[in-house]
Amino acid sequence: MATSRESSVPYEIPDDGAAPVRAGIPEHGRVPRYYWLKARLVPLLEGLGEGGALPTERELAERYSVSRETVRQALRELLLEGRLRRSGRGTVVAGPKLEQPLALASYTEGVRRQGRVPGRTLIGLTRHPAPAGLAADLGVAAGEPMWHLERVLFADDERVGLESTYLAVERAPALDREFEPDSSFYAYLRERLGVRFGEATERLETVLATPREALLVGTPPGLPMLLIHRASRDGDGVPLERVRVLYRGDRFSFTVHLDG
Incomplete structure (x- = not known):
């Protein structure tokens, strides 16, 4: 369950090495929670492959112990970057630009x-x-x-x-x-x-x-x-x-x- 301290967390590079470049991380090493979640969603998208359906917001919130609003913000950025796209009532992995x-x-x-x-x-x-x-x-x-x-x-x-x-x-x-x-x-x-x-x-x-x-x-x-x-x-x-x-x-x- 998400807590009131969810807004930012110490940045940790995922074991799979799929984290964003260091240039995007503040020197104090703390980043917004949605950014932390976004970094962890990238390998998930790669595993699903183009056209793969993303889990629901509720499922993602429970899997990563964050609020649904945090999930929505991370997904919004991934949509704007072209990594995801809307398909019907769901969200799927987008192909390359x-x-x-x-x-x-x-x-x-x-x-x-x-x-x-x-x-x-x-x-x-x-x-x-x-x-x-x-x-x-x-x-x-x-x-x-x-x-x-x-x-x-x-x-x-x-x-x-x-x-x-x-x-x-x-x-x-x-x-x-x-x-x-x-x-x-x-x-x-x-x-x-x-x-x-x-x-x-x-x-x-x-x-x-x-x-x-x-x-x-x-x-x-x-x-x-x-x-x-x-x-x-x-x-x-x-x-x-x-x-x-x-x-x-x-x-x-x-x-x-x-x-x-």
Whole structure:
């Protein structure tokens, strides 16, 4: 049974060596109880394997002699780190995070390289007058027609992101008739329209999803998300598209290759 002295305990490295690195431990060696529990749950998750169901909060509280609130806090951190995921009414061990390169490549190509099955579900393909700021990124005058393509991103049937693409209608006049919404947009531009990609500028930041975005991606509104803004040009240096992609922070990491 938990006691009033549960808030912190002397830190002890588990015998299996699966504890967090020493850099995360205060010099006095005392850590919050939930952190102590979290360190002991890591080998349990590894033993269960991907997709393995976690014991209930009550069972964990009894096994480790802590309160259920301590269990909830430890599980919240493991969920945010992507080690766990919700499945139905329970919690299961998550697979490794998807690594997406910060490069001018499609989401489809990046997911397939990791042996996962990419997918997309269309939310909407609409036509609007381009506002001034966006028009500059698309290389058209303000008020000229543009496409807004919005899709939910999947990896192995799991919702992992939300993608919004903006493109001048003059670039793809028949987009609403020719393009298959569940396919690669970049492949369509290259193979159907003969577009050569040149360069892109990307900005990455951490945000919280709006209630609408959280609903579409299937995550709690408080889950940190990784947001990428991209403005790309074709092989002739002409503005091509503007993309806004929201990725689940618990399911994605990003890599970039640097040359010295």
